[in-house]
Structure formats: structure tokens, C-alpha cells
Amino acid sequence: xxxxxxxxxxxxxxxxxxxxxxxxxxxxxxxxxxxxxxxxxxxxxxxxxxxxxxxxxxxxxxxxxxxxxxxxxxxxxxxxxxxxxxxxxxxxxxxxxxxxxxxxxxxxxxxxxx
Amino acid sequence: xxxxxxxxxxxxxxxxxxxxxxxxxxxxxxxxxxxxxxxxxxxxxxxxxxxxxxxxxxxxxxxxxxxxxxxxxxxxxxxxxxxxxxxxxxxxxxxxxxxxxxxxxxxxxxxxxxxx
Numbered sequence: 360x361x362x363x364x365x366x367x368x369x370x371x372x373x374x375x376x377x378x379x380x381x382x383x384x385x386x387x388x389x390x391x392x393x394x395x396x397x398x399x400x401x402x403x404x405x406x407x408x409x410x411x412x413x414x415x416x417x418x419x420x421x422x423x424x425x426x427x428x429x430x431x432x433x434x435x436x437x438x439x440x441x442x443x444x445x446x447x448x449x450x451x452x453x454x455x456x457x458x459x460x461x462x463x464x465x466x467x468x469x470x471x472x473x
Numbered sequence: 474x475x476x477x478x479x480x481x482x483x484x485x486x487x488x489x490x491x492x493x494x495x496x497x498x499x500x501x502x503x504x505x506x507x508x509x510x511x512x513x514x515x516x517x518x519x520x521x522x523x524x525x526x527x528x529x530x531x532x533x534x535x536x537x538x539x540x541x542x543x544x545x546x547x548x549x550x551x552x553x554x555x556x557x558x559x560x561x562x563x564x565x566x567x568x569x570x571x572x573x574x575x576x577x578x579x580x581x582x583x584x585x586x587x588x589x
Contacts, residue, residue: 402477402564402580403516449515460506460529461578463515
């Protein structure tokens, strides 16, 4: 079975500062990994995904994440936070295979301070 | 841009009542998922359809929850009777085909259920 752990349920950064949201995964087979963003009372939007190609993945809105197998990590970063980045972020893992089911972490609420 | 549609967006009901949620996936998407997201947690899969067939409903509380996708297009999730612990966001997602290569799941806006 696969799982993800998101370290830090709440993260606060100042506008213009580096954003770092942490995600560690557990999977017995090569995983697919994802970051989603959720704004209040809305569904989830895919930010980026790792599907065994390049280990550094670039996504939308200036976010990127690096797959590190040795550390079983897939941390999300953005060089400069914007007020509009304030939202909840979810890391998710999926097995390669026919089911393609996603297992989500518990989420990290990002607050951007002016 | 094609989107997953869900209705209603908000539902308030009393415990022991029946509720139903509707989802219309993106046209052409064969795979449909229902997730439950309790406040402060990540979504958890309830049921997965491939066309009109259930692929996985192992996490669906079948004593009170039911889901159907009769014509392999839109889907309905029902709860009867609703309990206080069912208060959550119910999310629907769809993807092209859950096959040998990755297909992105697209999420709808969700239905926020409050059980009083």
C-alpha cells in the first residue's frame, strides 16, 4: 500500500519569500506523485505531477517539485510567494497500474503574510 | 474549457434523512471517482467507476451509501439515512481511462454536506 505524509499542517510565509511544502511518500512500487491546490469551497486543481520522467517537475503558477527517491520525498517549492498562493495544498500518490487511485496526504494550509 | 459539474453545491439536511448528489464528468471520460473530504483532511476515495461498472467500492459504507452510473456518463451518490458524521465535502473526479498510462483526474467543485 502507498501513503503520503505532509509535514506541517500550517505554513506561513511572507509575500516574496520562498515557499517550501514538505511531502514524504511510502510505496512498494515506483510511484506517481502529485501536488494539488484547493481554494476554499472549491475542488482540487492539479499543480504538477511526477510520472517517472524528469525528477524536477515544473507546474503551474511558478511551482515546482523534485522527486528524490533516496529521501522518499517530493517537496513543493516556489521561489517567491504571492498573496494569491494562499490555499490548501495536498500531496498525493498513485501506483502505476490499472486502478490509478490517488491516496492523499492530510494537507498543508499555506498563509501568505503581506 | 470542459469541467466536471456537481450539484448541489451545498446541502443541509437533518440526520436520518436521505440525500443525493449528482456528478456530470467531462465528456469522454470513462473513469469516474467519488471522494469524501472531511474538514481538515485529504480526500478519501469512496467509489470508482469504469464506464457503468464499479471498479472499487471497498471504502463505501454500503449500509447507507450507494452509487450508480447507469449509462456510464453521469453519476449519483446517495446517503440514506444521513448521520452526523457524514458532514463533509463530497468530490467527484473524472479521467479518460484508468489504463496503463497516467491519466489526470479532473475534480468538480464539490458538494458541501451538513447534517444537523
